[in-house]
Amino acid sequence: MALTQSDIQPSAKGLEILEAIGDLHGGVEGFDGYELSAITKLFPSIEIFEADQNYEYTANVVRVLGALTARSYADGPIAPSSTTLNKVSDIFQSGSEHVPFENVLQGMLSISWGGFFLELYRAIEQLYAVPRLAALVEAWPTSLPYRNLADLLESHLAWRPKEDDALAKIIAECDDTIVAPLRESFSGHRDGDQEIAAEKIAADIYKVRNGLVHFRAALGTVQRTDEEWDDMISAMLDLVKDVYRRHGARFNLEPEA
Template identity: 40%
Template sequence: MSRALFELLAEHASQGGDPVANRDAARWIKRKDAADLALMDSASAEPRIVTRQIRLVRINHNDESYFCTFGLPETEEEPPDLEIVDATPGIFALSVLEANVRPLSTVTAAVVKNVLDEQFHDNGSGYEGHELEEIISCFPSLVVYHATVPATYHEITDRVLGSILARTYFDGPISLEPETIYALTELFETDCELIPFRNIVQGVLSISWENLFLECYRCIEQLYGMWRFLELKNELNFALSPRDLAKLIEDQLSWRPKENEAFADLIKRCDEALISSICASLAVEGETHEKCSSKLAAMLYALRNNIVHYRPANSVVDKTDADWNIIIQAMLKLVAELYNHHARPFFGAA
């Protein structure tokens, strides 16, 4: 592992026209202790490549979990049951190699050559390894989160990633208000584990409000017709989940519920107080819960169509940041309501 890590640096220097001396000689980072060496040798590591700059590596070893991020700043307030800790040689090497992180482009070949050749003479006499700080400075900034106690949301890597993204979203491309960021952290950290969190992560990383809206909408879209499929599963005594039945029917018969009707049915079954609150925030009026939910569903479905389709009948979406924050908060509440209180039977979950 040490050889692979130092080979990345040597290749960087070589490509920059300033190759290191004795490139094939053994180099390593001074070890911290036996426990860290064991982690480097036997820990499991799961990379999540998010963008060219942003990566997360989940490391599990002896009931300890670490979440290591590149390309993100430290959170001002640590996510629940996580603490920021210093990187160790083992955690650093695993994270860099598993996530395929390259040396910083701003670090010149001459700097890398000096770092690798420092303390390392032609015959390696007296060489005891490089200090971690020397090597870590050549790579993108690494932040290490250690799980202090097991938490349910830690079990899904995208939930932890989403929590960190939301908590570090200070200068992103869209203007998320504190209330929207709070709603996002609640979704990632406390809501139902069946939510497709990767969609929400992709939405948070988007450069436009429209894409964040669509990723929230897609979370709801997969629930189309779930009560009808549940009834059909029971009628047929189908062994698998209603979701499996829905997939089978679509694959074999190319049939799926009509979108606008299925979406309206989902909204209608949400909690009446929640729908009333959302309608008030979006200036949607109706005398009854059924009328309110129907108008809300029609408004959100029309917004979805205007974003997705590019036809003469569809108008350009023109909303302020304040408008979008209210809409996204509403969508996050709907996602949480549907998954927290309705979706488990559809997935065959207890």
């Protein structure tokens, strides 16, 4: 009944169906219906999800779609590990409501690792002005959301943060559970470990960004193995979730009185 109502078509070919159930039909002695196991193998696997309305994220269709896509991702053009896919799902389900979920979803649906990386980079890029604005507001209080303040400074004073410097300041604010994976995945080629400063990590991330965005011989192309890309994406997911947890509300909203 469920199969006929949902109009799910068999995945098996006609000959396979004939071989599986062709000898069994009404009028054959002893026939009392088909075994479910014989029928189900003729149809594609079905996964059913039920959205729990008690969760905040289920009110946002992009978050629901992102969580379902992460949990059911298989045989795509890239091959994120189960750990990375769990992090993607976690961002959609429990990340700050201010995370730009469209970017994360678009990244996961990209046909290349580089596309995924760039969408996560864009999510961080939006907050580049935050460290400077936080210092400014300490000296010049305002209730304007940081987003509005950044817009005013750029449109009236032509000010915007320098990208690698701003990224370094954002990374420097994070604790080592966030910084260590970034250091290992982006700056592992450098000598030392704990001695690699946020500025160098930011420079290495920015170099990957430039190599993907610009098409110049001097920059070369970004060559990484699937495992290396997976580590980089995993580290960026941690960074996105952390910075929006700390800064997302102040960036988009006026602070509560």
